[in-house]
Amino acid sequence: MAKSIMIQGTMSNAGKSLIAAGLCRIFTQDGYRVVPFKSQNMALNSYITDDGLEMGRSQVTQAEAAKRAPDVRMNPILLKPTSDKGSQVIVNGQPIGNMDAEDYFKYRNQLIPQIMEAYESLSQENDIIVIEGAGSPAEINLKQDDIVNMGMAKLAKAPVLIAGDIDRGGVFAALYGTYMLLDDSEKNYVKGTIINKFRGDVDILKPGLNMLRDLINIPVVGVVPYLNVDIDDEDSLTERFKRVKSQSLLDIAVIRLPRISNFTDFNALEHIDCASVRYISSVGELCNPDLIIIPGTKNTMGDLKWLRETGIEASILKHTAKGKPVFGICGGYQMLCEKLKDPYEVEFGGEMKGLGLIKATTVFTQQKIRTRVSGEFQKVDGIFKGLSGKHFEGYEIHMGQTDFTNGFTILTENNGRTKEDGASSGNIYGSYVHGIFDSDEVLFEIADALMKEKGYKYDRNSIFDSKSYKDKQYDLLAEALRTSLDMEYIYEVIDRGID
Known part of the structure; x- marks a missing residue:
């Protein structure tokens, strides 16, 4: 023993x-x-x-x-x-x-x-x-x-x-x-x-x-x-929420939802040497970022309601109206939809209007999806089109199924099966996959695309290897x-x- x-x-x-x-x-x-x-x-x-x-x-x-x-x-x-x-x-x-x-x-x-x-x-x-x-x-x-x-x-x-x-x-x-x-x-x-x-x-x-x-x-x-x-970090007492790189060329803002979960998804983004990753919880903190990320949450409908009450939703919509990108992960992906339905009262019950940035509907189910996934991005639209064909791997934890109509990009697993767990429409992106940013080639494409928008060339100083790091x-x-x-x-x- x-x-x-x-x-x-x-x-x-x-x-x-x-x-x-x-x-x-x-x-x-x-x-x-x-x-x-x-x-x-x-x-x-x-x-x-x-x-x-x-x-x-x-x-x-x-x-x-x-x-x-x-x-x-x-x-x-x-x-x-x-x-x-x-x-x-x-x-x-x-x-x-x-x-x-x-x-x-x-x-x-x-x-x-x-x-x-x-x-x-x-x-x-x-x-x-x-x-x-x-x-x-x-x-x-x-x-x-x-x-x-x-x-x-x-x-x-x-x-x-x-x-x-x-x-x-x-x-x-x-x-x-x-x-x-x-x-x-x-x-x-x-x-x-x-x-x-x-x-x-x-x-x-x-x-x-x-x-x-x-x-x-x-x-x-x-x-x-x-x-x-x-x-x-273990939990929401993390000091990451207070960190900001000074004088960074790229500004990435992660919405600090009240019930934010799996914020470790964004640790890899901190290794883009020319970017700062900020966690914001008010309109005044948002400013004018290059990329907004809506993270996972343990209560999608409750945190979407908070997003509206604080005025952050309106700021996100103004951001997208300028053609600037938004990326939603898990619960954040669900918020991007036109409508959220909760027939089994998994969260609040009833229906709620989403941000309407992706023509899709999320229905909360009683069964929790728990699985590891790996595969490739299909043809991606918009600023992050360079992600097309790039490898991803991670895991899914969610209660809900998102169904969308034509014209959206989805992900393909290594076994050739197409999974409807990711979507893009113009510069709006979403996925159920946690850890999708951990790949070095995914990080490079995101950094390169954001730098090009600002008129710069992204020179990668070193390859980020998450495991060895x-x-x-x-x-x-x-x-x-x-x-x-x-x-x-x-x-x-x-x-x-x-x-």
């Missing part, structure tokens, strides 16, 4: 996912067979495995760091928020329905057998399992029947390291308070703390580290610097953690387990 280590945090976005990914790479480099695990993940960024099952992207990232294929056992429960109080519940990669928070809290204990079946199966096949918690173990209102923090540590008999984010301030209070709110049996599982996202001279921090150690009698395992590694980032992360963490002590904790 595998040994384990668990990373918990004082709060969401304390850096649990990144530290877990870095440890996955370190243990893999050291010759161990490693897998990540998170019993329950709440996120709108998800992924479809080769066998058509859905899981959270943070465990996909950690699996890549461990040089392993994503496996739904790594994340047996995924919650995808559909509203402020409810989520779609996905168990072992398949949706079992929507639940509000109260109903789910009553139900979740019934999921422990599925969690342990996944965990024990992975444990039989591997040497080390790196477990990630969620939120904070000190949320005392949620501790009863916990299945993701200390509850999971007990089920797996996993030693715990607690990470705190010093960049937000109050890290000593957060780590001390988190530990002191644990009961005695839970405290026995905590074997160390980690200060994360530190900027400055560690020597100035040392008196505080010593005092924290003396107060809780738990060692500080390390101080991790604020890292600039480019690794996929990611691999280098994981190595950089591992190197930084080896330098800043006491890895000898961490290995001792793993070998010793729970006393």
